[in-house]
Amino acid sequence: MTEDLAGLRAIGWPYPGPVTDPQWAALLAAHPLARPARVTEQHRSGYVVAEGVEAGVAVESPPDWQRPPGYRKGMVPAEQRAAVGDWVLVEAGKIVALLPRHSAIKRGAAGEHYKQQLIAANIDTVFVVCGLDADFNPRRIERYLLLVQGSGAGAVVVLTKADQAAAGNPDAIAEALAALAGTAAQGAAVVALNARDRDDLGALAPWLQPGRSIVLVGSSGAGKSTLTNTLLGVERMKTGAVRDSDARGRHTTTHRALIPLPSGACLIDTPGMRELKPTGEEDVAENFSDIEALAEQCRFRDCKHEREPGCAVRAALEAGTLDGERYANFLKLRDEVAGAAGKLANRMAQKSDEKVQGKALHKRLDEKYGRH
Numbered sequence: 001m002t003e004d005l006a007g008l009r010a011i012g013w014p015y016p017g018p019v020t021d022p023q024w025a026a027l028l029a030a031h032p033l034a035r036p037a038r039v040t041e042q043h044r045s046g047y048v049v050a051e052g053v054e055a056g057v058a059v060e061s062p063p064d065w066q067r068p069p070g071y072r073k074g075m076v077p078a079e080q081r082a083a084v085g086d087w088v089l090v091e092a093g094k095i096v097a098l099l100p101r102h103s104a105i106k107r108g109a110a111g112e113h114y115k116q117q118l119i120a121a122n123i124d125t126v127f128v129v130c131g132l133d134a135d136f137n138p139r140r141i142e143r144y145l146l147l148v149q150g151s152g153a154g155a156v157v158v159l160t161k162a163d164q165a166a167a168g169n170p171d172a173i174a175e176a177l178a179a180l181a182g183t184a185a186q187g188a189a190v191v192a193l194n195a196r197d198r199d200d201l202g203a204l205a206p207w208l209q210p211g212r213s214i215v216l217v218g219s220s221g222a223g224k225s226t227l228t229n230t231l232l233g234v235e236r237m238k239t240g241a242v243r244d245s246d247a248r249g250r251h252t253t254t255h256r257a258l259i260p261l262p263s264g265a266c267l268i269d270t271p272g273m274r275e276l277k278p279t280g281e282e283d284v285a286e287n288f289s290d291i292e293a294l295a296e297q298c299r300f301r302d303c304k305h306e307r308e309p310g311c312a313v314r315a316a317l318e319a320g321t322l323d324g325e326r327y328a329n330f331l332k333l334r335d336e337v338a339g340a341a342g343k344l345a346n347r348m349a350q351k352s353d354e355k356v357q358g359k360a361l362h363k364r365l366d367e368k369y370g371r372h
């Protein structure tokens with residue numbers, strides 16, 4: 001495997017030398033002829049995987065991953081099948097094993113039937129990108145952080161357009177950081193920079209070391225493409241059209257899921273990250289521990305911090321020690337998570353073989369949110 005290690009490292013292989021994860025080592029030993037590869041695309045019939053910076057190849061998934069929904073017996077749940085970012089073992093054009101993942105970013109998928117989608121696996125850090133312009137929105141940042149929390153990945157808030165903001169108002173950056181004080185107090189790093197300036201991006205170096213995998217999330221216009229280009233040191237994101245016209249031979253195609261960075265880290269670019277809805281498994285309290293600490297002083301143990309007497313959260317609001325918008329967002333996210341959790345519990349309860357688990361979840365939710 002040594003000669004392939006450089007290629008694997010470029011796309012995020014976490015080990016510079018021998019594999020230290022015992023489960024990974026055991027699977028590698030169990031499949032001596034298989035080669036590790038990383039999933040770059042997921043399709044109904046199979047996957048595209050890469051072993052290095054070259055374009056990926058199509059491979060077949062194990063037969064038991066292919067059983068259609070409705071074929072209950074032996075059906076492998078979606079989260080046990082590979083997703084973009086997963087490491088798999090491939091032998092003779094087939095995936096023979098999924099290496100256990102250390103992080104999984106999920107979202108709740110809207111639709112008639114509640115579903116959870118695994119968007120990306122084995123991400124070390126999610127950069128939550130937000131411009132210091134009219135689009136600056138601490139509430140949206142809180143929402144992204146909520147979805148990252150519990151995934152196993154870390155999160156860093158990257159505030160772009162610091163150059164423009166400072167030119168318009170010398171206090172703009174300090175004001176934005178103050179608006180995010182609640183978020184920073186939860187332990188997330190917050191960095192303000194000019195995404196076009198390579199020197200400014202030095203502040204991101206701690207998360208861009210070799211073998212690390214990162215993703216960028218943020219609304220349109222936040223500066224994700226700009227950041228990517230500056231990280232790469234080249235204009236990549238807008239050159240797609242040119243490459244399209246020069247036909248087959250060159251496989252540096254318009255869209256690439258795994259982008260090796262000069263720092264040695266790997267940027268995962270997957271469209272699924274765009275619209276993030278809670279799955280129902282998030283713990284809102286963990287992202288709002290300031291509010292949770294206040295809640296311990298509320299008169300009622302099950303206080304909803306809405307209209308109850310003796311509510312310490314509302315008292316802090318009135319005293320001005322708790323930001324009103326942060327509080328409003330807490331209520332909104334709490335309700336969204338509870339709604340998604342209710343759907344999740346219903347879906348689990350419907351599945352007869354998982355009835356017991358569903359009931360337990362319902363019970364847990366009742367304790368946490370009251371009857372729903």
Ligand SMILES: Nc1nc2c(ncn2[C@@H]2O[C@H](COP(=O)(O)OP(=O)(O)OP(=O)(O)O)[C@@H](O)[C@H]2O)c(=O)[nH]1
Binds near residue numbers: 164222
């Ligand atoms: N001055 C300045 N301009 C920036 C900065 N970051 C982004 N921009 C500009 O903001 C605009 C939008 O940035 P993009 O990088 O295209 O935003 P995006 O997040 O990729 O947007 P989508 O591709 O729609 O998701 C572009 O004109 C950038 O040049 C920054 O830090 N400073």
Ligand SMILES: [Zn+2]
Binds near residue numbers: 295299312
């Ligand atoms: Zn209360």
